[in-house]
Amino acid sequence: xxxxxxxxxxxxxxxxxxxxxxxxxxxxxxxxxxxxxxxxxxxxxxxxxxxxxxxxxxxxxxxxxxxxxxxxxxxxxxxxxxxxxxxxxxxxxxxxxxxxxxxxxxxxxxxxxxxx
Amino acid sequence: xxxxxxxxxxxxxxxxxxxxxxxxxxxxxxxxxxxxxxxxxxxxxxxxxxxxxxxxxxxxxxxxxxxxxxxxxxxxxxxxxxxxxxxxxxxxxxxxxxxxxxxxxxxxxxxx
Numbered sequence: 001x002x003x004x005x006x007x008x009x010x011x012x013x014x015x016x017x018x019x020x021x022x023x024x025x026x027x028x029x030x031x032x033x034x035x036x037x038x039x040x041x042x043x044x045x046x047x048x049x050x051x052x053x054x055x056x057x058x059x060x061x062x063x064x065x066x067x068x069x070x071x072x073x074x075x076x077x078x079x080x081x082x083x084x085x086x087x088x089x090x091x092x093x094x095x096x097x098x099x100x101x102x103x104x105x106x107x108x109x110x111x112x113x114x115x116x
Numbered sequence: 117x118x119x120x121x122x123x124x125x126x127x128x129x130x131x132x133x134x135x136x137x138x139x140x141x142x143x144x145x146x147x148x149x150x151x152x153x154x155x156x157x158x159x160x161x162x163x164x165x166x167x168x169x170x171x172x173x174x175x176x177x178x179x180x181x182x183x184x185x186x187x188x189x190x191x192x193x194x195x196x197x198x199x200x201x202x203x204x205x206x207x208x209x210x211x212x213x214x215x216x217x218x219x220x221x222x223x224x225x226x227x228x
Contacts, residue, residue, distance in 0.1 A: 043218040045216065104162055107152070108159050
């Protein structure tokens with residue numbers, strides 16, 4: 001069974017630009033969550049999508065947005081990039097049966113975004 | 117507000133040692149706890165998942181315990197090997213949303 005696939009693996013962007021990252025979850029998984037990882041802050045939750053709907057959102061500005069398609073693939077968009085957006089962006093795939101919170105999260109390799 | 121702390125932040129041991137990594141959390145109302153491994157510049161590999169109703173989980177040389185009442189989890193690595201060198205992260209699932217709350221990790225170096 002294929003794992004979680006994130007593309008691209010590396011990105012270099014200029015301040016003010018926008019960027020779109022992609023995540024393909026494990027087949028059959030319906031939930032995709034996004035996290036930002038930086039050396040100082042560790043891993044921080046961005047948002048979670050389930051069945052094409054954003055169910056939960058972390059404390060990030062509106063420049064960070066996402067969506068999920070009918071095949072469960074998800075994209076994350078960051079507009080008006082700032083230097084502080086440089087980070088490893090990780091996506092996690094899980095299959096939360098209704099009312100069941102006890103599911104394991106599987107992560108992709110991440111997208112390393114550098115803003116210059 | 118749930119907070120997760122991992123101690124120590126870094127650890128260096130000779131090959132063959134048994135070692136314990138610690139994770140503590142402030143709110144015992146969790147539904148699960150996961151231990152992950154992260155190699156430099158890479159994504160996260162899930163090691164063990166402990167449900168809130170469980171006390172421990174084992175996989176090979178790894179054993180993770182959970183004590184909700186004291187807000188603690190430990191990851192025990194037996195007979196450490198150089199290939200175990202990585203950062204180990206613990207994350208708790210809490211609240212009625214689906215986000216994981218993370219510690220900052222323990223950076224482990226196993227020296228041959």
